[in-house]
Amino acid sequence: MALLVVIAPFMTTQSAQAASTLDIAAESAILVDAETGKILFSKNPDMKLPPASMTKMMTEYLVLEAIEAGKITWDTTTQISDYAYKISADISSSGTGLTQDVDYKVRDLYNAMAINSDNATTIALAELVAGSEGEFVKMMNKKGKEMGLPDFEFVNSTGLENADLGDNYPKGTEPDGINYMSARSSALLAYHLVNDHPEALEVSRVPQTEFDGHMIDNWNWMLPHDSVNFKQFYYEGVDGLKTGHTDLAGYCFTGTAERNGQRLISVVMKTDSIPARFKETAKLLDYGYNNFNSKELFPAGYQLKDKATIDVVKGKEDQVAIATNAPLTVPVQQGDEKNYTVTYHLDKDKLDKEGALVAPVKKGEKIGTAELVYKGEDAGYIFENKKHVVDVVATETVEKSNWFMLTLDAIGGFFADIFSSIVDMVKGWFN
Structure with a gap:
């Protein structure tokens, strides 16, 4: 046991340095x-x-x-x-x-x-x-x-x-x-x-x-x-x-x-x-x-904590959950898992000016991609400009709201804008 404790750090270092010392x-x-x-x-x-x-x-x-x-x-x-x-x-x-x-x-x-x-x-x-x-x-x-x-x-x-x-x-x-x-x-x-x-x-x-x-x-x-x-x-x-x-x-x-x-x-x-x-x-x-070792770093259905949902307009729901549709698997050097993270690239053509989806949204609909990002020096891939990505999809369906509810929303929005304008005008009188 004592011998293993002594040599373990050297074993790890040898593995990490293998590429630099590999003489082909x-x-x-x-x-x-x-x-x-x-x-x-x-x-x-x-x-x-x-x-x-x-x-x-x-x-x-x-x-x-x-x-x-x-x-x-x-x-x-x-x-x-x-x-x-x-x-x-x-x-x-x-x-x-x-x-x-x-x-x-x-x-x-x-x-x-x-x-x-x-x-x-x-x-x-x-x-x-x-x-x-x-x-x-x-x-x-x-x-x-x-x-x-x-x-x-x-x-x-x-x-x-x-x-x-x-x-x-x-x-x-x-x-x-x-x-x-x-x-x-x-x-x-x-x-x-x-x-x-x-x-x-x-x-x-x-x-x-x-x-x-x-x-x-x-x-x-x-x-x-x-x-x-x-x-x-x-x-x-x-x-x-x-x-x-x-x-x-x-x-x-x-x-x-x-x-x-x-x-x-x-x-x-x-x-x-x-x-x-x-x-x-x-x-x-x-x-x-x-x-x-080929490892599944992030499973299918993975969600970024701060981007687990996305706003939806003109829908029966105000938000929809999004997640990856496939696992992110890659050959990982021993002890290097912590250097991998995920970032989203949402499809701007799917979003309105406020960054929301417009209903209807179908379950499984592609919203963008999730890219596997390595923090450190990486030899990359044999493909030109290759990025390791999977799709980000909606995990549920959000139907389009009916015309009556859309009308009420529009009216509510109209009066809300008027009220905001009045408030701003009154504030201006006392400034």
Whole structure:
């Protein structure tokens, strides 16, 4: 007991200082809560770097989007173009080896792309979805803007350098073009992928599968592989997401893990080896899970003490109660709960000049928003100008008063104004 009393303050200090002492051997890195997008750690997060095959996350997203829209299905078949076949025969890059004049299903091509990081199957899917890789690249950049990705540029679907594609580099791009993303944009892309299309994780978590008559391995060694060489990198809860490597990019990895209902997304860019990218990812995830817990700081139905009600005019009631319609939940560092407060932003268009609502008011009607405010330095969110808010709503209905009562109120108000004017005039006589 005495020993615990002595070391407890040091344990708390170590936890609080973990971010400042966390040494990540990568050119750029970031750790994000996958539910809220809150940044838990970052190192040079806005540095534009080649993402190598992490580019394929956008290809995965667009393929899944095309399936969701009904443009293609998992069982749609396609054949391999001369361009894709040439890439598949290049043993210097990720390749499973493809056969022409054979019908390949979208599901099999997607598995080879997402699990084995195959470049040729990626190109085949891009051509299927958009007609050509050049058109697909336009879709990639358009979607990146829609997502709000900062610091990015896509020039092909695979993450290779255009110079490696020879004369087949996508139309509309430069022959020496290079894909670029920052760690922040890679994390935001991963955020959209796992939240908009969680089925992507059903594939990315597969350590090994069969493709075209032979077994292919997942380059993510943090998954539960059978190989003794990979087991040292296993990390409980990891189920994705995408590795990457070129000479220019170094070794990259966008990882994601879920433990006790809390999902984190990590990115390391330009590490110096395959083991390094997984060791540094483990450091990030350890930091997140050891220091942050997702907590409901303010429950649904929370009311600010001085703003539990709001005035109502022209209604059968003079006031209506207002409260939050959803809980405010966020990853919180140990002992940091006291630094969070709530502030209201009421919708001015809903209020009259005196700041009152005008009846009728319906139960559940949005009156404004409640923002979670942190008192202190905060790394913020991966979204631009993101604020953690929920709606503030009326908790009951206030019906509009009938015409007779409104008339009486108007008459009463009229005479009240006259009386006030007379009082002011009389006071003026004696001043």
